[in-house]
Amino acid sequence: MRFLLVEDNAELADAVVQRLGLDGHAVDHAGTLAAAEDCLAVAEYDLILLDVMLPDGDGRDFLSRHRDHLETPVIVLTARSQISDRVGALDQGADDYITKPFDFSELEARCRAVLRRRGGAAKNExxxxxxxxxxxxxxxxxxxxxxxxxxxxxxxxxxxxxxxxxxxxxxxxxxxxxxxxxxxxxxxxxxxxxxxxxxxxxxxxxxxxxxxxxxxxxx
Missing domain, CATH: 1.10.10.10 (Winged helix-like DNA-binding domain superfamily/Winged helix DNA-binding domain)
Structure with a gap:
């Protein structure tokens, strides 16, 4: 599957790209919201991994702008652990969230769960x-x-x-x-x-x- 990772931390982004790549996924990395817009203009994605705090804006605003016409599932990556922050992301259209720092096995599991739900399947098979x-x-x-x-x-x-x-x-x-x-x-x-x-x-x-x-x- 093809993922879009919107994350300005280059070290974390590289690690995520490599980890998901081991499973055979193609991952495009955008370090800013502007770069993410460019990616969405030319490619279709199965899943978007979206950081909240980016150099040129808030990922949640990006999500709000696109959610009405973007059917691609979105997992928000956030360093904020407050319940209100997580609830806010879900209310703005996120399909799930994961709090930084996270374990890669949890990220993979959340990706699987979101894709399974989006496909309308109770199981993967x-x-x-x-x-x-x-x-x-x-x-x-x-x-x-x-x-x-x-x-x-x-x-x-x-x-x-x-x-x-x-x-x-x-x-x-x-x-x-x-x-x-x-x-x-x-x-x-x-x-x-x-x-x-x-x-x-x-x-x-x-x-x-x-x-x-x-x-x-x-x-």
Whole structure:
């Protein structure tokens, strides 16, 4: 999935980007609200992690301006521990909050919970043919076997799983899998799709090439 992190602390931002990247997520980092506006103008995100105190304004004002038309879930990152601050963030449209300093495992868990709620699911699992996919845990089970998928393959499978039957272009897949500063081309998508196809062989899931348009997953 693709996340936008709005955080002016470079050390913390780098740590968050690296940690979420280990799970195969693409994370764009904006150090100011102006940079965040630029990111939103050119990309779509599955989740926004939003700091409150930023050099050019308050993250909660940014949230208030966008919430009426922005459906992307938002987790507010705040150093303020007062209940009134947390309640205020939720009332202004945040889907959740986490207080700094935080443990990365808690951040990951809150991201999973928010994405699960936004998807309308009571649990993480998605049935794909004869297999059961849990995108949050990063597992694909076929009977008693857990198939070995690397992180980027898992995230590609997640994109397809949430858009079954839809045609996704190479450009769309590239946007979902890689951040803005990643030096990759659409050829990388061909490679990952090829790898994923091999690992899905025999589980009742097919990734079809739609000539001139992209790919489509059918079960």
């Amino acid at each position: 998605i049935t794909l043919g004869e297999a059961v996919f849990d995108p949050m845990a990063g597992t694909l089970r076929h009977g008693a076997q857990v198939l070995d998928l690397r992180n980027r393959e898992l995230r590609l499978l997640e994109v397809f799983a949430r858009a079954q039957g839809q045609i996704l272009s190479k450009g769309q897949l590239l946007d979902r899998l890689f951040s803005m500063d990643a030096d990759v081309t659409e050829n990388a998508i061909e490679v990952y799709v090829g790898r994923l196809r091999k690992k899905l062989d025999g589980v009742g899931v097919r990734i079809e090439t739609v000539r001139g348009l992209g790919y489509r997953m059918d079960t």
